[in-house]
Amino acid sequence: MVVLGLVLLVVVALLTAAVALSNPAVHDLNLFGAHIPATLGGVFLTGAGAMLVALLGLVLIQRGIARARRRRKAQKSSAAATPAGASSMRPARPVPSEPASTPASSSRALPESSSTTPDERAAMLAESDQLTRDDLR
Numbered sequence: 001m002v003v004l005g006l007v008l009l010v011v012v013a014l015l016t017a018a019v020a021l022s023n024p025a026v027h028d029l030n031l032f033g034a035h036i037p038a039t040l041g042g043v044f045l046t047g048a049g050a051m052l053v054a055l056l057g058l059v060l061i062q063r064g065i066a067r068a069r070r071r072r073k074a075q076k077s078s079a080a081a082t083p084a085g086a087s088s089m090r091p092a093r094p095v096p097s098e099p100a101s102t103p104a105s106s107s108r109a110l111p112e113s114s115s116t117t118p119d120e121r122a123a124m125l126a127e128s129d130q131l132t133r134d135d136l137r
Helices: 002-022 040-080 116-136
Strands: 028-029 035-038
Touching: 002 040, 002 116, 035 116
Parallel strands: none
Antiparallel strands: 028 035
């Protein structure tokens, strides 16, 4: 395979040199309104450069996907290795040890140390509900 790849590269290099050297005529190219004089060899080499940049982009994408796949696989294997009750990741919010005594009507209840009274909280919730209804109209 390596020998075949080297032979193909040599053939491509010889054909490139033959095309570039046997066509010395200058052509006028139009690129977004700008006129650029270029030989056939110059156009060919510009295309080859663009192809190399595209290949570099594809290689970077491939390596990024492979790296993400390895990372996910490592995370899955480390998660499988940890005991069922233990977690390797920190919880997003601390879990309270006992449920707070909150009124059943409000899911946005404030902690017991708040200085607002239940009537004030109810008034604030009613006001925010009214504002939300006004915004939806």
